[in-house]
Amino acid sequence: xxxxxxxxxxxxxxxxxxxxxxxxxxxxxxxxxxxxxxxxxxxxxxxxxxxxxxxxxxxxxxxxxxxxxxxxxxxxxxxxxxxxxxxxxxxxxxxxxxxxxxxxxxxxxxxxxxxxxxxxxxxxxxxxxxxxxxxxxxxxxxxxxxxxxxxxxxxxxxxxxxxxxxxxxxxxxxxxxxxxxxxx
Numbered sequence: 017x018x019x020x021x022x023x024x025x026x027x028x029x030x031x032x033x034x035x036x037x038x039x040x041x042x043x044x045x046x047x048x049x050x051x052x053x054x055x056x057x058x059x060x061x062x063x064x065x066x067x068x069x070x071x072x073x074x075x076x077x078x079x080x081x082x083x084x085x086x087x088x089x090x091x092x093x094x095x096x097x098x099x100x101x102x103x104x105x106x107x108x109x110x111x112x113x114x115x116x117x118x119x120x121x122x123x124x125x126x127x128x129x130x131x132x133x134x135x136x137x138x139x140x141x142x143x144x145x146x147x148x149x150x151x152x153x154x155x156x157x158x159x160x161x162x163x164x165x166x167x168x169x170x171x172x173x174x175x176x177x178x179x180x181x182x183x184x185x186x187x188x189x190x191x192x193x194x195x196x197x198x199x200x
Contacts (some may be wrong), residue, residue, distance in 0.1 A: 024033050030077070035066065041056060096189035103137070108124075131194050142190060145186070167180075167188055170189050
């Protein structure tokens with residue numbers, strides 16, 4: 017997987033390219049400034065996975081500034097779709113000042129296009145608290161459906177009537193079929 021310096025999409029407003037080292041600090045600083053819990057280690061891990069060929073880490077720019085990011089893992093390793101050969105979206109975000117400008121939709125378009133090169137299905141886990149409300153709505157509008165295993169907590173199915181915390185680790189897994197470049 018050679019992703020170095022690849023531009024996946026570009027128009028007059030948005031550029032989508034692979035993540036580079038300087039993006040890790042820029043994203044972390046912006047997320048902290050808007051009150052999100054952020055850690056540069058998470059983005060450095062995404063960069064490491066990209067350099068090891070485990071993932072494709074994408075960044076969207078608007079006017080030369082990092083506006084959002086999304087990471088693709090061609091073979092999901094955890095969660096409801098682990099070891100099934102499906103491409104998984106992991107850690108997708110658009111910085112607040114760039115939301116509602118089509119950046120998230122364009123990142124998803126590019127991610128789904130790339131995913132179609134690896135499998136016929138793309139999957140993701142979405143958090144259940146209100147901070148994920150916009151993402152939940154977007155995924156449903158794009159045709160993603162729940163996998164049927166219920167909610168997961170800390171990478172395990174959350175059994176009925178179990179007490180859990182409504183934090184970022186409480187997720188619902190969704191998937192959708194994607195067409196390859198041949199329309200299949």
